Amino acid sequence: MTLINENFLNLTNNYLFSDVANKVKAYKACHPSAEVISLGIGDVTQPLPLVSVDAMKQAVEEMGCPKTFRGYGPEQGYDFLIDAIIRNDYLPRGIKLKPNEVFISDGAKSDCGNIGDIFDSCNSVGMTDPVYPVYADSNMMCGRTITYLPCNIANDFVPSLPDKKLDIIYLCYPNNPTGTVLTKAELKRWVDYALLNDSLIIYDGAYEAYIQEPQIPHSIYEIDGATLCAIELRSFSKTAGFTGVRCGYTVVPEELTASTRHGERISLNHLWNRRQCTKFNGTSYITQRGAEAIYTPEGQKQVKQVIGYYMQNARLMKDSLIDMGYRVAGGENAPYLWVKIPDSVSSWQFFDRMLNEAQVVVTPGLGFGASGDGYIRLTAFGQQEDCLKAMRRMKHVKM
Amino acid sequence: MTLINENFLNLTNNYLFSDVANKVKAYKACHPSAEVISLGIGDVTQPLPLVSVDAMKQAVEEMGCPKTFRGYGPEQGYDFLIDAIIRNDYLPRGIKLKPNEVFISDGAKSDCGNIGDIFDSCNSVGMTDPVYPVYADSNMMCGRTITYLPCNIANDFVPSLPDKKLDIIYLCYPNNPTGTVLTKAELKRWVDYALLNDSLIIYDGAYEAYIQEPQIPHSIYEIDGATLCAIELRSFSKTAGFTGVRCGYTVVPEELTASTRHGERISLNHLWNRRQCTKFNGTSYITQRGAEAIYTPEGQKQVKQVIGYYMQNARLMKDSLIDMGYRVAGGENAPYLWVKIPDSVSSWQFFDRMLNEAQVVVTPGLGFGASGDGYIRLTAFGQQEDCLKAMRRMKHVKM
Numbered sequence: 001m002t003l004i005n006e007n008f009l010n011l012t013n014n015y016l017f018s019d020v021a022n023k024v025k026a027y028k029a030c031h032p033s034a035e036v037i038s039l040g041i042g043d044v045t046q047p048l049p050l051v052s053v054d055a056m057k058q059a060v061e062e063m064g065c066p067k068t069f070r071g072y073g074p075e076q077g078y079d080f081l082i083d084a085i086i087r088n089d090y091l092p093r094g095i096k097l098k099p100n101e102v103f104i105s106d107g108a109k110s111d112c113g114n115i116g117d118i119f120d121s122c123n124s125v126g127m128t129d130p131v132y133p134v135y136a137d138s139n140m141m142c143g144r145t146i147t148y149l150p151c152n153i154a155n156d157f158v159p160s161l162p163d164k165k166l167d168i169i170y171l172c173y174p175n176n177p178t179g180t181v182l183t184k185a186e187l188k189r190w191v192d193y194a195l196l197n198d199s200l201i202i203y204d205g206a207y208e209a210y211i212q213e214p215q216i217p218h219s220i221y222e223i224d225g226a227t228l229c230a231i232e233l234r235s236f237s238k239t240a241g242f243t244g245v246r247c248g249y250t251v252v253p254e255e256l257t258a259s260t261r262h263g264e265r266i267s268l269n270h271l272w273n274r275r276q277c278t279k280f281n282g283t284s285y286i287t288q289r290g291a292e293a294i295y296t297p298e299g300q301k302q303v304k305q306v307i308g309y310y311m312q313n314a315r316l317m318k319d320s321l322i323d324m325g326y327r328v329a330g331g332e333n334a335p336y337l338w339v340k341i342p343d344s345v346s347s348w349q350f351f352d353r354m355l356n357e358a359q360v361v362v363t364p365g366l367g368f369g370a371s372g373d374g375y376i377r378l379t380a381f382g383q384q385e386d387c388l389k390a391m392r393r394m395k396h397v398k399m
Numbered sequence: 400m401t402l403i404n405e406n407f408l409n410l411t412n413n414y415l416f417s418d419v420a421n422k423v424k425a426y427k428a429c430h431p432s433a434e435v436i437s438l439g440i441g442d443v444t445q446p447l448p449l450v451s452v453d454a455m456k457q458a459v460e461e462m463g464c465p466k467t468f469r470g471y472g473p474e475q476g477y478d479f480l481i482d483a484i485i486r487n488d489y490l491p492r493g494i495k496l497k498p499n500e501v502f503i504s505d506g507a508k509s510d511c512g513n514i515g516d517i518f519d520s521c522n523s524v525g526m527t528d529p530v531y532p533v534y535a536d537s538n539m540m541c542g543r544t545i546t547y548l549p550c551n552i553a554n555d556f557v558p559s560l561p562d563k564k565l566d567i568i569y570l571c572y573p574n575n576p577t578g579t580v581l582t583k584a585e586l587k588r589w590v591d592y593a594l595l596n597d598s599l600i601i602y603d604g605a606y607e608a609y610i611q612e613p614q615i616p617h618s619i620y621e622i623d624g625a626t627l628c629a630i631e632l633r634s635f636s637k638t639a640g641f642t643g644v645r646c647g648y649t650v651v652p653e654e655l656t657a658s659t660r661h662g663e664r665i666s667l668n669h670l671w672n673r674r675q676c677t678k679f680n681g682t683s684y685i686t687q688r689g690a691e692a693i694y695t696p697e698g699q700k701q702v703k704q705v706i707g708y709y710m711q712n713a714r715l716m717k718d719s720l721i722d723m724g725y726r727v728a729g730g731e732n733a734p735y736l737w738v739k740i741p742d743s744v745s746s747w748q749f750f751d752r753m754l755n756e757a758q759v760v761v762t763p764g765l766g767f768g769a770s771g772d773g774y775i776r777l778t779a780f781g782q783q784e785d786c787l788k789a790m791r792r793m794k795h796v797k798m
Contacts (some may be wrong), residue, residue, distance in 0.1 A: 002566045002599040002657040003519035004665045010489025040508040043470035053463035057456050063643065064452035064459060071442035083702050106645070106680075113678025114513075117540060120402035133561050137677045143514060167401045200401040243470040244462065246505070258401040274407060280534045281505075285643045286455065287683055340608045384728065 007143045012131055014090040014394045020351070023144075033165075037390045038361040039378040042176070042336075044241045048290070051303035052240060053294035073282040077104025077249070081288045084295040089234070095221045101269060102252050102277055102322030104283050104291075108235035113138040113186070113204060113280070115231065119258070122243075123167035128159045130368030131176050132204070135170040144168075150371045151178060153340060157329050158186055162202035165197045166252065172204035174211060177377040178338040179314075179330015179367045181216045187223050187259065194229035200258060200268075201230040209239040209307055211362060220243075227253035228247055231268070238335065240294045240303050247283055247291045248322040295370050308336050313387045314380035319379075320391035337378040338365070342399045348372050350399070359391035406542045411549045413532055415766030419750070426754055436438045437760040438716075438777040441575070441655040443513070443640045443733075445708065447657050451639060454692035458685040472681040472708035475672065476503025476648070480687045483694040484648060488633070494620045499670060501650050502675055503682050503690075507605050507634035507647035512677070514601060514630065514649070517670040518657070522566035527558045528768030529576050529774075533604070534569040543567075545569045549770045550577060550741060556728050557585055566597045570619075575609060576767045576776040577711035577737040578713075578729015580615045585620050593628035599657060600629040600668075600701035606645075608638040608706055610732045626652035630667065637734065639693045639702050646682055719790035720777075735763070736777040741798040748770050749798070756790035 010115050020040060025248030028036060047053075062068035076082070082102045105111045112134050121142040127135045129148035139146055147166055149159035157180040162169075171190060173182045182190075196200050203220040211218055220226045232251040236242035252272045257265040293299050314331040321328045327340040339362075341350045347364035355358045363379075380387070419439060427435060446452075456482045461467035481501045489496050504510045511533050527533045538545055539586040542656075546565055548558035550636040561568075565780035570589060572581045581589075593600050602619040610617055617627045631650040635641035653673045656664040670788070713730040719756035720727045726739040738761075740749045753759045764771030777785070 001597040004659060004667070004670060005517050006659055007666070008517065008670050009659070011673060020719045045468070046468070047465050047468040048459075048462045050463060053459055056459045058456045060447075060452055060459060060685075064449060066446050067635075069444070069640070069643075071444070071640075073643050088404055106683075109680040110678060118404050118407065119402055123402055134677055139676070141677070165400075198400040234599075241468070241470075244468075244472050244681075244682060246683045258403045260403060260405055260408070266408070268403070271403060272549040274410060275540070278410075278533055278540065279509060281508040281645060282643075283685055284505075284645045284683060286459075288683065345727050348570055362559045 001090070005141065007141050011137055013026045014367065016364065020363065022360065023352070023355060024361055034268035034359050035207055036355070036359045036361060037382070037386045038070060039382060039387070040361040041381070041388055043098050043380055044238060044381050046241055046306045046381065048241050048245070048281055049294055049299055051288040051293040051296055051302055056286050056290040058290035061155060069284050073285055073388070074393065075100070075277045075282050076100070078288050079281060079287070081292045084292050088295045090219065090221070093222055095219055097216055097251060098254060100273075101251055103250045103272060105248050105250060105280070107235045107237060107281050108204065108250075109134055111233050111248060111250040112202070112204065114275065115272070116142055116144075116278070117275050118268060119168065120146040124165070125168045125170070126162050127170040127270065128172075128175070129253050129370060130365060130372035131170070132172055132176050133368070148369065148371075152371055153327065157338070158182065161193050166199055168200045168202065169194065171204045172206070174207040174334035175330070175336075176207065177336055177363075177365070177372070178379075179332075179334035180338070181211065181333045182354070184215065184217050187217055187220060191220065191223045191226045191229060197224050198200065198228065198259070201226075203232045205232055206235040207238055207334050208234065209303065210311060210335055212311065214368070216333055218360040221251070223375060224291035231256070235293050236294070237309075241362070242291070243288060247287050251366055279389055286287040303333065309384070313382065313384055316384070317378060317380060317387050317391055320395070324395055331380065335380040337380070339376050339378060341374060341376055345399060347376055350376055353397055353399070354394065357392070357397045360390045360393055366398065400432040404540065406540050410536055410539055413766065415763065419465055419762065422751070422754060423760055427759065432759050435754070435758045435760060436781070438781060438786070438789055439760040439762040440780070441640050441778055443637060443780050444782065445705045446641055447640050447644070448693055448698055448705070449772060450692040450695055450698040450701055451689040452770055454456065455685050455689040458688035462685065465486060469684050472684055472687070474679055474680070474681045475499070476501070476682060477684070477687050480691045483691050485512050485695045485715050488623045489618065492621055495651060496616055497653060498619050500650055500674075502649045502651065502671060502769060503646050503772065504649060504679070505645040505682050505689060506636060507603065507632045508533055510647060511601070511603065513674065514671070515541055515543075515669060516674050516678070522571070522681060524567045526567035526569040527571075527574070529771035530569070530770060531571060531575050532767070533673035535604075538736070545609045547768065548706070550579075550713065554738070557581065559683075560588060564596055567599050567601065568593065569601045569603065572607070573606040573727070574735075575606065576735055576764070578733035578735035580610065580732045581736070583614065583616050583621065586616055586619060588620045590619065590625050590628060596625050597658070598628065600625075604631055605634040605707075606637055606733050608702065609631065609710060609734055611710065611768050612732055615732055618649070618653075626656070630655065635690050635693070638706075639690070641690070644686055646686050670686045696727060708783070709779045709786065712781065712783055713715055713782070716777060716786050716790055719794070723794055734779040736779070738775050738777060740773060742773070746775055749775055752796055752798070753793060756796045757789070759789045759792055
């Protein structure tokens with residue numbers, strides 16, 4: 001008799017985004033002429049950088065010619081992309097990685113979900129609350145126990161170190177959904193905790209390209225000792241508009257190890273390589289050429305331009321919201337604003353009123369965890385005129 | 400203390416293909432002018448169909464324009480591709496699938512590796528020997544016990560039904576590496592076994608496009624009752640030269656269920672959907688447009704032409720090998736030939752002699768499992784003139 005993985009039955013169905021979509025749909029059906037502006041969706045809207053478009057068109061051409069056709073690529077990704085990543089994303093920050101420490105994938109969501117394969121299901125796991133739901137769900141799927149570390153106005157959205165030993169800790173900075181960052185000193189406390197407790201940090205840097213302040217760390221490997229206790233995930237999704245193209249990468253340092261039950265230390269780089277070679281077959285050659293192109297000088301310019309556009313949205317929105325009297329986190333080194341709403345309303349009530357009275361779609365914070373109630377998330381990925389118009393409309397909704 | 404998944408330590412490092420590569424490299428270093436022909440590699444060599452090239456170039460263009468840019472797509476794949484699959488791959492064979500029963504992915508290897516997530520690790524697993532190593536390794540990674548079903552000349556490479564109950568059974572037809580197929584009657588015996596024993600069949604149809612004989616089933620759903628006991632994997636890799644582009648799909652019928660430990664039946668379609676929505680973020684829009692294009696009349700023509708070319712190689716090689724006195728399986732409905740070698744040599748000795756005396760690279764069968772010793776695998780994916788030349792050379796090697 002085939003048995004299912006019963007851990008799946010413990011997953012809560014997260015209806016947040018489909019509930020949001022249904023409510024918006026219903027509103028539009030009743031108000032067909034209403035111009036609804038969405039600040040809820042966590043997806044980019046600007047097209048791909050032209051360097052990537054050109055590189056991918058050329059790669060497609062190559063794949064159509066007998067002499068330049070490429071079949072299976074390396075499961076770990078092509079050297080041309082790995083080298084570009086090491087030279088551009090790490091070396092300028094003083095981090096020296098070897099090519100076999102970087103694994104190209106079809107996106108950070110896959111890596112983030114799949115990395116759990118190489119760990120025992122009895123490890124205890126820690127993560128912030130609110131949080132990107134994939135960390136929680138992928139660990140619940142293999143039965144791990146999760147400890148949530150609340151982030152709220154009281155602690156300025158900086159999670160406290162756990163009061164017990166946790167084996168695996170997820171950190172995402174710049175943070176989704178709060179848009180906050182960690183300073184080097186704050187991040188160092190986590191690395192020190194991990195080294196002291198033989199814990200592993202899974203550091204999600206999907207939004208690092210949005211960091212504006214020079215002193216904020218882009219990589220956990222800027223902290224001494226982190227290569228002994230951290231895996232880092234990165235993505236081209238928000239950096240270069242690749243949400244529909246799918247490319248990311250994961251760094252697993254050669255010297256990083258974890259333990260068997262008998263105390264033997266095992267290389268996590270070897271385990272992840274074995275996992276990827278067995279259950280993954282590499283990322284599209286065309287995609288990898290598109291990602292490589294953003295590391296050219298012209299590519300860097302194009303990428304910075306788009307990020308600058310989104311970050312201008314973030315600033316405009318943050319200023320307006322503060323003017324309206326809201327307390328707003330994020331939006332300075334991240335494309336997300338995390339807005340404290342009045343205690344008199346729940347995040348769903350706030351959502352409903354903004355939709356009905358301002359025709360603006362926000363994301364109720366509750367969807368990111370219990371500590372998210374009392375907040376909403378706004379994203380800076382829209383068109384600038386829409387962001388401004390949404391702010392003007394929200395101003396007229398009195399809570 | 401972070402603990403690793405110790406099941407990884409039970410995996411044997413499969414050095415077959417790297418050993419082959421190293422031996423070839425060493426030979427070439429000593430014989431720089433030798434013209435070595437590889438019939439070992441399981442990768443296509445002909446370029447992408449032009450319809451796919453055109454469709455992907457257009458899709459790349461769309462991604463570069465503000466009005467046509469697409470961000471995150473559905474995790475399950477775009478309807479345009481799902482509909483094309485249902486209409487072309489299934490409906491003409493009398494199989495009616497609903498769109499939510501087809502899940503597009505970045506390739507059958509990923510799906511084949513990841514599908515195990517939704518099952519309990521205590522399920523017993525059966526698979527043929529020789530076998531595609533991913534089935535074995537991905538199950539060993541979560542600690543499942545594997546029963547191998549030998550396939551050899553004695554049983555004409557048709558596995559016998561297990562003499563005990565197995566919970567999950569992997570079947571790959573047309574088969575890699577033996578190139579053999581199952582008739583409808585033979586496949587029906589497996590479906591009946593699965594229905595009787597409440598087992599699940601994972602049916603890998605990656606090579607179905609190579610089937611030439613009209614009576615051979617292309618899909619397990621051609622057998623009555625299979626939607627109650629089978630998941631089917633398909634790939635564009637060998638069908639349309641997508642090994643470096645990455646696209647495949649998995650069919651999980653809505654009525655397919657498996658059990659909890661308390662006997663409650665749970666929809667596997669729901670579980671796989673939850674798995675994919677959590678740990679996967681959809682396949683590149685560009686890739687999906689490339690795959691869709693092969694379903695146009697012109698696309699079907701182009702795909703058939705390339706497959707015809709490879710299958711002509713297979714026939715030429717099979718005829719030559721039989722002429723030489725070898726017993727050869729496969730090559731009639733699959734791009735693989737499975738060749739019995741003389742009892743006097745091991746598959747590695749045969750490999751060495753062919754490399755040294757004929758400058759032809761073959762794959763030792765031992766790499767696919769214990770029952771593979773005594774055989775070699777040849778692939779039909781090369782250039783025709785190379786296949787013919789290799790056969791002429793092999794003729795002169797007397798075992």
